[in-house]
Amino acid sequence: QVQLVESGGGLVQPGGSLRLSCAASGFTLPYSGIGWFRQAPGKEREGILCISSSDGVTYYADSEKGRFTILRDNAKNTVNLQMNSLSAEDTAVYYCATGLIDNRCRFRGGPAGSWGQGTQVTVSS
Numbered sequence: 001q002v003q004l005v006e007s008g009g010g011l012v013q014p015g016g017s018l019r020l021s022c023a024a025s026g027f028t029l030p031y032s033g034i035g036w037f038r039q040a041p042g043k044e045r046e047g048i049l050c051i052s053s054s055d056g057v058t059y060y061a062d063s064e065k066g067r068f069t070i071l072r073d074n075a076k077n078t079v080n081l082q083m084n085s086l087s088a089e090d091t092a093v094y095y096c097a098t099g100l101i102d103n104r105c106r107f108r109g110g111p112a113g114s115w116g117q118g119t120q121v122t123v124s125s
Helices: none
Strands: 003-007 010-012 018-025 034-039 046-051 058-060 068-073 078-083 092-101 107-115 119-123
Touching (some): 003 092, 003 107, 034 068, 046 092
Antiparallel strands (some): 003 018, 018 078, 034 046, 034 092, 092 107
């Protein structure tokens, strides 16, 4: 069974850090076509950090440059999102996804497209 499972979310104070993990089962994570997305209350889901399936280039949303990093652990078949200098604006449900992802971090689906169930990140004092 192909599955992505996120973990590592929780409550963190402003200025703090979190590392989210996305574990794949039933398949090997690809080297491209991987992304982290988030959906804040009342907002649409947005791509924040992706490795494009078309050219392998890493895309960062402007607000995440210098703060967020994507890390792979091939031995564990996981891809992690290291988040630093968090603020209340980062509060959202965070998702990982694999599949066709363009170089603007937009999920395009594809036959191998898959989403995790999401993990809540709350930044508050």
